[in-house]
Amino acid sequence: MDYYKELSTAVQNGDPNKVESIISRALKEGYRANDLLDNGLMSGIEVVGEKFGRNEMFIPEVMMSAKCLQCGMDKLKPLFTAGGRKLRGSLVIGTVAGDVHDLGKNLVSMMFTANGFDVVDLGVDVAPERFAEAVEKYKPDFLGLSALLTTTMSQMSKTVAYLRDKNPNRSYKIIVGGAPVTEEFAAEIGADYYADNAIEAVELARSVMEGN
């Protein structure tokens, strides 16, 4: 039985129970946690990402697949720390001040976790000061800013300006997104990247990390 392929398929089909039972069996037979993650869970979510990008899979299915990843990660995580697995990178994320929409941000958060990033989610209505404290504390590779309202896009720009004042030589990259946000706007306010959706954001972050 090819556990990797089975695991990948279970992630694509959005079947968290199956993911758990396959991992249990595979671990008993001596498979390594790292390999199950890379060759099973990750390969599954990669297919999901590609299909989402081609409009062959849709948000509810992506959410179920991400849930599978999360279940799988929960089972595998204790074994990683023992083996000292390095995470792919880290992300601090939040919805900017004055905006309480969390859907897009949660999707991004889920996709990053699912792709092996360490994610700190600050929630919604996050003031620039809180973003500054969090990047100071967690030293992430990326900071994600979300805004759903055209009226809170100005908060996004304030936040980026505040972070620049705090630390002109910041080492983390700022990714912005949300329905009204455009690539042009991201450049205008001095963010490093713009992502159109959760899958694009995670692909972007992965390619940046691989370039490092």
Added chain:
Amino acid sequence: MKNIITKPKEQPRRCCSIIIVGELINASIKPVRRAVMERDAGYLQDLARRQAAKGAHYLDVNVSTGRGDENQEAEDMAWAVETVQAAVDLPIAIDTTSAAALQAGLEAHRGEAMINSVSAEKERLEPFLDIAAGYGGPLAALPVTDSGIPATAEERLDVCRVIVDKAAAAGIDAARLYFDPLVLPLGVDHRNPGITLETLRGIKQIPEVKSIMGLSNVSYGLPKRQLINRAFLVLAAREGLDAVLLNPLDGGMMGSLLAAEALLGRDEMCMQLLRAYRKGLLDEGQ
């Protein structure tokens, strides 16, 4: 295509009993944002005329571009309202979260505008009610508080009742209030549309107030969005929805609405359905 709003002196005959607010002049749509920023009057007027021709009763105007400050949005709103009303003889739904832009839009408006929208958020509730008290016309209201969208129908209805009381205190008649039961995506949680419809039923129980809904959020993240939007509109019509924001250029949407009204017994001898058919309002596509 014949424009149904050709005689300016005559009150336009409604094509159905649910009030249709055309949603297309919204700066979160990128070409509209560009048109607002570059003062491209022709672009907005074309959108306005096309929606009017398809039977919209109000045209929503949202000019929030994210650039500049409140004064910028106020200036943009006054320009857009005048520009649109120069092209069509329809009232506008002034769609903004800024009190300054609301004021500017109402001042520029001819006739009775719809205000879209007040909410129970601290910065919005009283300033908007104060402004609305000085004008007539419908007032869309969202049961949203500073902590966001309440999860359950019961909590949303509690917020609606708070807004009714505050409006009364500001001298605004409950009959002017159009509550939005808040539409969240089906694709994110399959229980979302059920909560919206339950809230809508509750709104219909509050004396005098009316209801309004923006449809398109329901289908976010799913394929064949128009199909889902139309089915949801029919379900909401069944619950007695009074007004709806939609894309009037989607003939399938208008057709679903008129068919639903006829099926619900609100279209005597199917006259409005047949009239709409002859005007080509039921044709699919743009």
